[in-house]
Amino acid sequence: MSGARSLMVALEKEGVELVFGLPGGANLPIYDELYKSNIRHILVRHEQSAAHMADGFGRVSRRPGVCFATSGPGATNIVTGIATAQADSAPMIAITGQVPSKMIGRDAFQESDIIGITNPIVKYAFQPMDAAEIPEVVKKAFYISSTGRPGPVLIDIPKDVQQNEAEMQFPNEVKIRGYHPWVDPDIREIERAIEMLLSSERPIILAGGGVIISGAFAELQSIAELLMIPVVTTFKGKGSFPENHPLSLGPIGMHGHAEANKMMVEADCVLAAGSRFSDRSVGTFEEFEKRLKIIHMDVDPAEIGKNQTTTVAVVGDIKASLRIMVKMLVQKAIKRGDNNPWLKKVNETKEYFRENLKLHPHPLGAAKVLRKLREVLPHQSIVTTEVGQHQMWASLFFDVIQPGTFFSSTGLGTMGWGFPAAIGAKAAKPSVPVLDIAGEGSFNMTENSLAVSVLDNLPVIVLLMNNFSLGMVAQWQRTFYDKRMIGIDLKNCPDYVKIAEAYGAQGIRAESIDEIGKAVQTALKSDVATVIDVPIDPQEDVLPFVAPGTPLKDMILPS
Amino acid sequence: MWSIISVLVENKPGVLFKVTNLFRSRNYNIDSISVGITENPEFSRMTITTSADEKQLNQIIKQLDKMIDSVEVKHLEEKRQHGNNEPCQCFQMPSS
Numbered sequence: 001m002s003g004a005r006s007l008m009v010a011l012e013k014e015g016v017e018l019v020f021g022l023p024g025g026a027n028l029p030i031y032d033e034l035y036k037s038n039i040r041h042i043l044v045r046h047e048q049s050a051a052h053m054a055d056g057f058g059r060v061s062r063r064p065g066v067c068f069a070t071s072g073p074g075a076t077n078i079v080t081g082i083a084t085a086q087a088d089s090a091p092m093i094a095i096t097g098q099v100p101s102k103m104i105g106r107d108a109f110q111e112s113d114i115i116g117i118t119n120p121i122v123k124y125a126f127q128p129m130d131a132a133e134i135p136e137v138v139k140k141a142f143y144i145s146s147t148g149r150p151g152p153v154l155i156d157i158p159k160d161v162q163q164n165e166a167e168m169q170f171p172n173e174v175k176i177r178g179y180h181p182w183v184d185p186d187i188r189e190i191e192r193a194i195e196m197l198l199s200s201e202r203p204i205i206l207a208g209g210g211v212i213i214s215g216a217f218a219e220l221q222s223i224a225e226l227l228m229i230p231v232v233t234t235f236k237g238k239g240s241f242p243e244n245h246p247l248s249l250g251p252i253g254m255h256g257h258a259e260a261n262k263m264m265v266e267a268d269c270v271l272a273a274g275s276r277f278s279d280r281s282v283g284t285f286e287e288f289e290k291r292l293k294i295i296h297m298d299v300d301p302a303e304i305g306k307n308q309t310t311t312v313a314v315v316g317d318i319k320a321s322l323r324i325m326v327k328m329l330v331q332k333a334i335k336r337g338d339n340n341p342w343l344k345k346v347n348e349t350k351e352y353f354r355e356n357l358k359l360h361p362h363p364l365g366a367a368k369v370l371r372k373l374r375e376v377l378p379h380q381s382i383v384t385t386e387v388g389q390h391q392m393w394a395s396l397f398f399d400v401i402q403p404g405t406f407f408s409s410t411g412l413g414t415m416g417w418g419f420p421a422a423i424g425a426k427a428a429k430p431s432v433p434v435l436d437i438a439g440e441g442s443f444n445m446t447e448n449s450l451a452v453s454v455l456d457n458l459p460v461i462v463l464l465m466n467n468f469s470l471g472m473v474a475q476w477q478r479t480f481y482d483k484r485m486i487g488i489d490l491k492n493c494p495d496y497v498k499i500a501e502a503y504g505a506q507g508i509r510a511e512s513i514d515e516i517g518k519a520v521q522t523a524l525k526s527d528v529a530t531v532i533d534v535p536i537d538p539q540e541d542v543l544p545f546v547a548p549g550t551p552l553k554d555m556i557l558p559s
Numbered sequence: 560m561w562s563i564i565s566v567l568v569e570n571k572p573g574v575l576f577k578v579t580n581l582f583r584s585r586n587y588n589i590d591s592i593s594v595g596i597t598e599n600p601e602f603s604r605m606t607i608t609t610s611a612d613e614k615q616l617n618q619i620i621k622q623l624d625k626m627i628d629s630v631e632v633k634h635l636e637e638k639r640q641h642g643n644n645e646p647c648q649c650f651q652m653p654s655s
C-alpha cells in the first residue's frame with residue numbers, strides 16, 4: 001500500500017469523515033487517494049480558512065478537525081490557523097505535503113521548513129521519512145491532539161513518502177513515553193480546596209476555557225449551587241455557565257462585565273477552573289494575586305504558577321476534578337444558603353450595573369443589536385465571533401444561555417477566524433443554526449469562504465456589525481493617541497450585500513432593530529448562507545474598559 | 560543564581576532545536592548546554608546551565624517536562640554566587 005493510501009485508511013480508522021483543504025504539487029498523491037476514499041473534501045479558497053474550519057470543527061465536536069495543504073506557500077498559509085488553534089487549545093490535525101525527501105534542504109521549488117516554522121505553535125509535529133511510519137504517526141497525532149490539553153498537530157509528508165509502497169501495520173493503540181496526559185487529580189488537594197472555599201468570606205468561581213473543553217458544565221453548576229458561590233468567567237470561558245443564572249456575573253477582564261470585574265476585585269478566594277490567568281483576564285498579575293487565595297485547577301501542570309502564585313493546585317482534567325469535588329460536597333452534605341452579606345453585595349452590584357450602566361444612545365447601539373439577536377436566535381445555536389469591538393460587545397451584551405455554544409479566537413485574536421470557524425462548526429453540527437458575530441474588517445479577511453458555505457451546503461449566518469472601520473483600533477487611537485486616526489477607515493467598501501450575492505449567498509441590509517430581528521428570522525429559514533449588514537455607529541466605544549497593564553479595579557466606565 | 564538541569568530526551572533530529580527554541584520563545588537564557596547520546600542509543604542527555612530566578616526555573620522545568628520528546632527532567636544543582644565560572648564541573652560530559 002502507498003503512503004498516501006495508508007494515510008486515508010488511518011484517517012478513516014480515526015473516524016474522519018471530512019477534511020478541509022486545497023491541493024498542490026506536493027500533496028497530489030494524497031489528493032489522488034482522497035479521490036478514491038469515502039472522506040468528503042471541502043475545497044477552500046485560501047488555506048488559512050481550511051485551518052480555521054478544522055479548528056471550528058474541532059472545538060464543537062471535541063475531536064480534531066483535519067486540514068490539508070500543499071508544501072511551501074500552502075503550508076505557510078495555514079500557519080495563522082495553527083497558531084490560533086494552539087493559543088486556544090483546540091484539537092486539530094494539519095497535513096502538509098513536502099518536497100521529496102531527497103530535495104529537502106536544497107531550497108527546492110515550494111520548499112519551506114514548515115516543521116521549523118511551526119515549532120513554537122504546535123503541540124507536536126511529525127515528518128515521516130518512511131511510508132511505513134504513516135499509520136503510527138496518524139494514530140499518535142490524533143492521540144496527542146485530542147488528549148490532555150488539546151492542540152494542533154502537524155504531519156508533514158514528503159511527496160516520495162506519499163508515493164512509496166510499504167507493508168502497513170495499523171496500530172490500535174500507541175504509547176509515547178514522554179507524554180502523560182492523564183493525571184489523576186489529588187483528592188487531598190480537592191479537600192483543601194473545599195475547606196478554603198468554606199472558610200473564606202467572599203469566594204468566587206472563575207471558569208475558564210478548560211470547563212468548555214472538558215464539557216464540565218453540569219459539575220460547575222452543581223458546585224456553584226451547592227456552595228452558593230457567584231461565577232465569573234474568562235472570555236474564553238464565556239458560556240461555561242448559563243449567563244442568565246442568578247449566580248452568573250459574566251466575563252471578567254479588559255472588556256469584562258462591570259459587575260464581574262468589581263466582584264472579582266473584592267473576592268478573597270477564587271476557584272479558578274481551567275483558566276491560565278491571561279493578562280487580558282486579570283489586568284496586572286501582581287495586583288490580582290495580592291489579596292486573593294487562589295485555588296487553581298488545570299490539566300496542564302505547566303500552567304500552575306506560570307502567571308499566578310497559587311495556594312492550592314489541582315492538576316487533572318477539569319471535569320474529573322470538579323466531579324470529585326461535587327461528590328465530596330454531596331457526601332459531606334454541604335449545602336450553603338444564600339443568606340450572607342457577600343451574596344447580598346453581589347446581587348446588589350449586579351442589579352446596580354444592570355440598571356445604571358450607560359448604554360450607547362445610537363438607535364443601532366451594540367447592546368440593542370445584540371440583545372435583539374439573543375431574542376430571536378434559538379439557545380442551542382452556535383455562535384462564533386471575529387476579532388474587534390463587535391467581539392467584545394458580544395462578550396458584554398450577548399448572553400450565552402446553553403453552555404458550550406460560544407466560540408471565539410480569544411488567545412491569538414485572529415481577525416478572519418469567526419466565519420470559516422462557523423463553517424467548520426456547521427459541518428460538525430449541521431442540525432443547529434450557526435452564526436458569526438462579525439466586524440466587516442475581519443469578515444473581509446476570509447469572506448471568500450462564502451464560496452465554501454454556498455457550494456458545500458454549509459449555510460451559516462453572518463451578522464455584520466459594520467462600523468466602516470477597524471473599530472477597535474480606532475477606539476485605541478481615540479483613547480490613547482489623542483484622536484490621531486490613521487489606518488482605520490474602510491470607507492464602506494466593499495458592499496457586503498453585493499459580495500454575498502456575488503457568491504450566490506443571501507445579502508440583507510438591516511437598518512433598524514426591527515429589521516435585524518426579521519433578517520435573522522429570514523436567515524434561519526434559508527438554506528444558503530446569509531450576510532446581514534448592519535450599519536452601526538463608528539463612534540461607539542466598548543465600555544467598560546480596563547486599559548492594558550492596569551488592574552481590574554481601575555476599570556473605565558461609560559460616562 | 561546558576562542552575563543545572565538535566566534532560567533525558569528522545570535521540571532524534573530536531574530535539575535540540577526544540578529545547579533551545581523553548582528557551583528562546585519564553586525569553587529564558589541558556590548559559591551553557593551540552594548534548595550527548597546515552598548508553599541507550601534511543602536517548603540523549605542534555606545538560607543545561609541557566610541563570611534564572613526560582614519562579615523562572617520552575618517554569619523552565621515544567622515546560623521541559625511538558626515537551627513530548629523529553630522523558631525525564633532533573634534539577635541537579637544550584638550555585639548561588641555569580642562569577643563562579645565553573646558551573647559545569649559537577650557532571651561529566653557524556654561520551655558519544
Ligand SMILES: Cc1ncc(C[n+]2csc(CCOP(=O)(O)OP(=O)(O)O)c2C)c(N)n1
Pocket residue numbers: 386387388389390391413414415438439440441442443465467469470471472473
Ligand atoms: C489578523 C489581525 N490583524 C490585525 C489585528 C489587530 N486588530 C484587532 S481588532 C482590529 C479591528 C477589527 O476590525 P473589525 O473586524 O471591523 O471589527 P470592529 O473592531 O470594527 O468591530 C484590528 C485591526 C488582529 N487582531 N488580527
Ligand SMILES: [Mg+2]
Pocket residue numbers: 388439440441465466467468469470471
Ligand atoms: Mg469594523
